[in-house]
Amino acid sequence: MSVIALGTGVGDEVTTRPQHRMNRRVWLRRWLPLWSMMALALIGLLVFFVYPLIANLYYSFTSYDLVTPPHWIGLKNYVFMFTKDPFIKKAAWNTFWFVIVLVPIRIVSALALAMLLTRRKRATGLWRTLFYVPALIPPVASVVAFVFLFNPGNGPVNKILGLVGINGPMWFNSAATSKPTLLLLGVWVAGDIMVIFLASLLDVPREQYEVASLDGANGRQQFWYITVPFISPVLLFALVTGIIGSLQYFTEAAVASMVASGKTGIAATQNQLLGYPGNSLLTYTQWMYSRGFASFQLGYAAAMAVILFIVAAAVMAVLLRRISVFSIDGK
Numbered sequence: 171m172s173v174i175a176l177g178t179g180v181g182d183e184v185t186t187r188p189q190h191r192m193n194r195r196v197w198l199r200r201w202l203p204l205w206s207m208m209a210l211a212l213i214g215l216l217v218f219f220v221y222p223l224i225a226n227l228y229y230s231f232t233s234y235d236l237v238t239p240p241h242w243i244g245l246k247n248y249v250f251m252f253t254k255d256p257f258i259k260k261a262a263w264n265t266f267w268f269v270i271v272l273v274p275i276r277i278v279s280a281l282a283l284a285m286l287l288t289r290r291k292r293a294t295g296l297w298r299t300l301f302y303v304p305a306l307i308p309p310v311a312s313v314v315a316f317v318f319l320f321n322p323g324n325g326p327v328n329k330i331l332g333l334v335g336i337n338g339p340m341w342f343n344s345a346a347t348s349k350p351t352l353l354l355l356g357v358w359v360a361g362d363i364m365v366i367f368l369a370s371l372l373d374v375p376r377e378q379y380e381v382a383s384l385d386g387a388n389g390r391q392q393f394w395y396i397t398v399p400f401i402s403p404v405l406l407f408a409l410v411t412g413i414i415g416s417l418q419y420f421t422e423a424a425v426a427s428m429v430a431s432g433k434t435g436i437a438a439t440q441n442q443l444l445g446y447p448g449n450s451l452l453t454y455t456q457w458m459y460s461r462g463f464a465s466f467q468l469g470y471a472a473a474m475a476v477i478l479f480i481v482a483a484a485v486m487a488v489l490l491r492r493i494s495v496f497s498i499d500g501k
Contacts, residue, residue: 223479226472226475226476227472227476228240229468229469229472230247230248230469230472230473230475230476231243231244231245231247231469231473232469232472233246233247233469234468234469234472235466235467235468236466236468237466240469243469247469247470247472247473248473248477250470251470251473251474251477257444257449257452257457258454258457258474260445260449260452261445261449261452261453261454261456261457262454264349264423264445264449264450264451264452264453264454265416265417265419265453265454265455267349268349268416268419268423268453269413269416269417271349271353272353272356272412272416272419273409273412273413273416275353275356275357276356276357276360276363276412277363277405277408277409277412279357279360280360280361280363280364280367280408281364281367283301283360283364283367284364284365284367284368284370284371285367285371285397287301287364287368288368288371288372298365298368301361301364302361302362302364302365303361304358304359304361305359305360305361305362306361307359309359309421309422309425310421310425312355312358312359312422313355313421313422313425313426313429314425314429316342316351316354316355316358316426317342317426317429317430320341320342320351321341322338322339322340322341322343325338325341327341328341342426342429342430342447343430343447344447345447345448345449345450346450348426348430348447348450348451349450349451351426352422352423352426352451355422355426356422363408363412366404366407366408367401367404367408370400370401370403370404371397371401373400374396374397374400374401375400378396378400379392379396382395382396406490409489410486410489410490413482413485413486413489414482414486417454417478417481417482417485418455418478419453419455420453420455420456420459423445423451423452423453423456424451424453424456426451427444427445427446427447427451427452428446430446430447431446431447444456444457444460454474454478455478457474458471458474458475458478459471461474
């Protein structure tokens, strides 16, 4: 028994060490090429995403103006944001308006255009190009063109309305109509979503519609029980990207405000009428930019960025959990 014990103890040690080295070589041969190919992407992720995210979280607890070193102040930035900032509620409401109004209308409009194009038999390529071209125009140029078209004094839209006896509204120069007018711009440049919907609709099997027609299903039933389930991944993509884009809505609202009011730069103070007219186009990201780079309150701007990140993450989490109602199997 002692010989067996001695043999198993020493023998196991002798045989397991080469086996361990062999397993390590197999592991390296299998995973080293993979990690080496991912190295640049991982470095970029760490440098350009993880580090800025952590640094922004740290700066949100400091008073920082880009000139003097950051000074730790704890939760004062967050307390001021939720209790004393006079414009944060207006900016948050305007951003929320673009999320709940602009995103659904853009998706519905793009889907309607895509469905119309799938039913056209002639000049489909021409119409597809005409609907898609506005999405290729730079945002600043498209906003400037829209402000000119909807100029209440000498814009072409009000002139045409005047020819038929209609007194045109103030459009971008009125707090009541500025956001709806910007909504028209969002629908006009919805060609990018339309092209994605069009590709998805053309992928739906035609046999499904033929069988549904034979069973007596009308157009509405075919849309809800065939079209929507098959294009649900694209709907989810459009919804997620639309919400994220609307939460970060900046360029169009800022340029429309500047051009309509005659300003040449993003205003930094209240008396420069940020978000003209009447703060109706003041979005959350505009106010965050103004606090950070116009007033040099980088710590406060970092706190606003943290809140925006939390809200976006929470909305995405809820959306991705509830979106299963659009799945093909209906579960």
